[in-house]
Amino acid sequence: MKRKLFFLITKSNWGGAQRYVYDLATHMPENLYDITVVLGAPRVGSTEGGKGVLLERLHKKNIRTITIAELARDINLWEEIIVFWKLLRLFSRERPDIIHTNSSKMGGLATVAGRIVFIRRVIFTVHGWPFQEERTGWQKSLIRFFSWLTVIFAHKTIVIGEHDFALGQTLPLVGKKLAHIGNGIEPHGMLSRADTRSIIAQHITDTGGHPPPIDGTWIGTIAELTGNKGHLYAIRGFAGARTHFNKMYYFIFGGGSEREGLEELIESLGLSGKVFLLGFVPNVAHMLPAFDIVLLASVKEGLPYVLLEAGCVGLPVIATSVGDIPSLIENYRTGLLIPSKNVARIAESLEKLGGDTILRNRLGKNLKTHVFENFSLKKMLKQTISLYKT
Secondary structure (H helix, E strand, C coil): CCEEEEEEECCCCCCHHHHHHHHHHHHCCCCCEEEEEEEECCCCCCCCCCCCHHHHHHHHCCCEEEEECCCCCCCCHHHHHHHHHHHHHHHHHHCCCEEEEECHHHHHHHHHHHHHCCCCEEEEEECCCHHHCCCCHHHHHHHHHHHHHHHHHCCEEEECCHHHHHHHCCCCCCCCCEEECCCCECCCCCCCHHHHHHHHHHHHHHCCCCCCCCCCEEEEEECCCCHHHCHHHHHHHHHHCCCCHHHEEEEEEECCCCHHHHHHHHHHCCCECCEEEEECCCCHHHHHHHCCEEEECCCCCCCCHHHHHHHHHCCCEEEECCCCHHHCCCECCCEEEECCCCHHHHHHHHHHHHCCHHHHHHHHHHHHHHHHHHCEHHHHHHHHHHHHCC
């Protein structure tokens, strides 16, 4: 008899946590689990990247979904009460055997609701501890407390990286509730370098811009336009990379609330025609072969899928040493690892890789081997399913 398995996540846009839910929901053994995904409905006027994409992709795979209109990332006490009440009624009516919650808000609300109605197995996945974000001291303390409470109420909490696993162990009384299961990825077909560059150039032309030379050194970032991703440091670092600068161009894929501010920064630095904000593009990982270098200047991260995707393509990476990026990027072996918020080091690293194709090829090849050997989707599925068993 199939077990009823509910995945729950706050937002229906497309990001790392949503990719994680999608991969699990669409790869679970059909003979063992009856899958439902509970998530927030797309909101009118939202600036988030890939609004509603998770919902659309689940529908294409014939995965049952249930949307809750009041779910959103921002805190609203009245809406949280409504969401909690809806979850209680949903769990009481549907009686799932397992609920697997994702994201801080859904994690907190659903784990408590699940315990109240005696769900047999409650799993929570941490996609980067929220108390690591840049906030005031009292906010961090409050968020840390609620994160701890979520772990306590869940039967098991999955932490996707070694750094966050160690950080979770500092929470009191968690005992053996934490499990380290890294993100996994499945290799997929890629377009050629020439084809992807042509597609990007055409996209820029179609949106009223002037595409750069096809034979330049192209640097790429795929990340939501939020403060956690450190885009302003990346853009300033790119501006400071004077060596080889004439042939370097920077492309940022992703939507989000910081777009307007980043557009103003690009203009103020005189980078129009050098830095391109391309917005959210579906299946953007297929565009990675267009790039010579992948840059991720995050100030807060878990274990980002974009770096795993870069590894699949064999691309060299420059990334900040935050969260669990160091478990993937080892300095001068699988990429260049730099401190967060360090504009000078971003510029220095771009200059170094921009003029050294031998180093780029070596780093990309090593990262590809590391990803294929240690971050497979099959391994992630097997370890996750083991936690569903009571």
